[in-house]
Amino acid sequence: MENYVVTFARGFGTGGKEIASKLAKELGIHCYENRILTLASQMSGLDEKLFQEVNEKVRSNGGFSSFLKGLPRAKSYISRNEKFVSDDKLFEYQKQIIENLADTESCVIVGKCADYILRGRPNIVSIYIEAPRDFCVKRTMEHMGVTEDVATATIVHTDKFRADYYKYYTHGNYWTNPVNYDLTINSEKVGIEDSVKLIKDYMKIKGIIK
Template sequence: MENFIVTFARGFGTGGKEIASMLAKDLGIHCYENRILTLASQMSGLDEKLFLDINERIRNNGGFTGFLKGLPRSRQYIARNEKFVSDDRLFEYQSQIIRNLADQESCVIVGKCADYVLKGRENVVSIYIEAPRAFCLERTMQRMKVSADVAAATIENTDKYRADYYKYYTKGNYWTNPVNYDMTLNSEKVGIAGCVKMIEEYLVMKGLITREQILSEQITKGEEKK
């Protein structure tokens, strides 16, 4: 069976990142998010000599996939007052990495306009996760340990940043437009685990995975815990 890719876009506080991570674990594949941006940032600011050096390291580590695994995971949130500033060169490197990953392996990719970058590929499923503001607010307060005012500002400004980012790099498209995605799920109504199950069922329906694959991974994880 050929590679398949699941892309995720999500509102802040919806649990979209958690859903993406759970899905990847269930299917035994990698989930990529901030490591893509880390590598793209490194590559976009390199002079020619350093650029050649990092490309050599990528080749020696089994392509972008192997190289990304060694990069640190960023746990930073977008600052509440951060404004979107375009960086076309950075986006092009990022898109190159996303296309390379899609060519090499089955994986989950969070954000980065991955649905747009991989548009037209039959083996790509794009998901948007949404939820009511009250749900996102409560979840953000608990996870970030902040007040309601800080959580509300974080959600508002982060979602605006993501919307502006998406609109700019997709040439005017809207981030929340359901036409962009295979599925739009409400994580409050469906539940975090429920969203994972629905996406898995859709992947089976599309012929990208089998139920036997899911069961096999679940059995493997269960044995590893013993």
């Protein structure tokens, strides 16, 4: 069977990462999220901290070059005498990793605009996980051990980062637009385990898995 990729976009606190991980485990394939940052760092020769700084965020304070200026011995972060002038270059490295993964193996990819990057390819299933705010707040409080106010603020800010990032790197597309995805799932109503089952059933309908 040909390679396939399941991409996940998710609201903070929805359980989207857990669903993605469980799906990958049941399918016997890798789940990539922050490991993409590690791979991009290895490929580029740049410190992984630079990729973490722009992980699904768009910076408004001068971006990559501004960040470098604030680092001691900033030149140590540059390899092969390349000059980097914006966070766009960091995104391009991540994009190359995502494309290489799709070329070489079946996998699950969480975030990073993967649905947009891989659009038009065969055997790509794009999932969006969302849930009501109360559900997300409760999950965040439980998983992070924080107060309701902190959980709410974390959700609001993280989802804004992800939406802005998606809009910027997909040239104006909206992160929450259901047209971008094969399935949009309410994880509160469907549940974590049944969300995994639902996605697998859809993949069977599409003939991607048996």
